Amino acid sequence: xxxxxxxxxxxxxxxxxxxxxxxxxxxxxxxxxxxxxxxxxxxxxxxxxxxxxxxxxxxxxxxxxxxxxxxxxxxxxxxxxxxxxxxxxxxxxxxxxxxxxxxxxxxxxxxxxxxxxxxxxxxxxxxxxxxxxxxxxxxxxxxxxxxxxxxxxxxxxxxxxxxxxxxxxxxxxxxxxxxxxxxxxxxxxxxxxxxxxxxxxxxxxxxxxxxxxxxxxxxxxxxxxxxxxxxxxxxxxxxxxxxxxxxxxxxxxxxxxxxxxxxxxxxxxxxxxxxxxxxxxxxxxxxxxxxxxxxxxxxxxxxxxxxxxxxxxxxxxxxxxxxxxxxxxxxxxxxxxxxxxxxxxxxxxxxxxxxxx
Numbered sequence: 129x130x131x132x133x134x135x136x137x138x139x140x141x142x143x144x145x146x147x148x149x150x151x152x153x154x155x156x157x158x159x160x161x162x163x164x165x166x167x168x169x170x171x172x173x174x175x176x177x178x179x180x181x182x183x184x185x186x187x188x189x190x191x192x193x194x195x196x197x198x199x200x201x202x203x204x205x206x207x208x209x210x211x212x213x214x215x216x217x218x219x220x221x222x223x224x225x226x227x228x229x230x231x232x233x234x235x236x237x238x239x240x241x242x243x244x245x246x247x248x249x250x251x252x253x254x255x256x257x258x259x260x261x262x263x264x265x266x267x268x269x270x271x272x273x274x275x276x277x278x279x280x281x282x283x284x285x286x287x288x289x290x291x292x293x294x295x296x297x298x299x300x301x302x303x304x305x306x307x308x309x310x311x312x313x314x315x316x317x318x319x320x321x322x323x324x325x326x327x328x329x330x331x332x333x334x335x336x337x338x339x340x341x342x343x344x345x346x347x348x349x350x351x352x353x354x355x356x357x358x359x360x361x362x363x364x365x366x367x368x369x370x371x372x373x374x375x376x377x378x379x380x381x382x383x384x385x386x387x388x389x390x391x392x393x394x395x396x397x398x399x400x401x402x403x404x405x406x407x408x409x410x411x412x413x414x415x416x417x418x419x420x421x422x423x424x425x426x427x428x429x430x431x432x433x434x435x436x437x438x439x440x441x442x443x444x445x446x447x448x449x450x451x452x453x454x455x456x457x458x459x460x461x462x463x464x465x466x467x468x469x470x471x472x473x474x475x476x477x478x479x480x481x482x483x484x485x
Contacts, residue, residue, distance in 0.1 A: 165200040165210075172207025175238065175432045178231030179425075180224075182243030183350055185214035188376045189404040190397060191421060195242045195265060197399070198425030205426075206433050211236060215245070217347060224249035232257040238432045240425055244268060244315060245346065247280075254278050261437040263428040265421055266315060279431075279438040281424040285315070286322030286481045287474055288417040288451030289371070292395050293326025294470050295415050295453065296369040297334055298463045299393060304335040306362035308355055308381055310348040310374035312340035314484070319373035319397070319417070321482045329470065329479075337362045338485075341377055348377060355380030363388035369414060371395035385412035393459075402456035416454040420444055447475045 165186065167179075179199050181192045202208040211234065213227040224241075228249055231239045238261040241250055247267045254262045254275045267280040296305045307323050309316040320338060327334050339358040342348030355377035359370045363384060368391060372378040378397060385394040386408050394409075396402065396416030405413055424444055431438045444450025452471070455464060473479040 165196040167210040170209040174207035177210040178236035178239035194421035198422035202429040284445035287446040289322030290326035293323040297327040297330035306337040306367040306370040349375030352380035359384035382409040400454040
């Protein structure tokens, strides 16, 4: 009960930053995922970094890969070295703690934990290693009093999702779109809220179908079949654009768009998923909401290299290039000016994007 309560309270208040850059910043190699990270070959004299992935690890073409891309940049630009660990489905909390302790005992500093599910384990481990800096992507402090050596790296996913909602509403031919979430929790509801708000800003009468693969089980982020089933139902029901915030399950959403045929679109999340999609999927990926986990990861490593480690809550929002949208494929080139008009209004505060449905 304590965990769910703290997630609700803290994520709603503190994780307010966007992941990605808008149209004016074109997609670069860092958006392609974590394929460029090879810790075994890193041999610099910069920070020695522990990177603890959530379920899926490198190769999820999404959240974990974005962190790996930021780490790869730190290897190239800061001479960092690294080690990696990966969470497993249904592992006990003790396994996450052991992973972090092994990294800390090995002299890794900072240790970057990818995903809010590490919040409790970092809270348990960090006090035992006061000279080691920890960061939790999308993290929260269970005690509501952040440890002095922990940074919580949060994003305004609702703002980035608003922009792709605008894109969906401008591109739909049926005035009917959809959203597939991996797990029905406060964090993923931020994606839904922003997406629906953006679409309704363009067309107040638009129909938006919403489906969550799982209500609470984190396996919803690793279930491509579940993602495909959810999206297929939406396409069959008349939607022609479906946005997913479902981690590795999103590949199933892309497959559903392929099966639905010409004129159907899917929208990716976290990284530019057009770049890692199959040849069949690419013609259907309208855009992706970019969540710059790569930027946050690099910033954390850089702060340790500079001797001023980040601590407490850090926000990455649209105004700070924390979130945005991709343009790969050229499918939204005709509407980017309109999308960017909405982006500027968010940055100025004229538009306040909701954080809950």
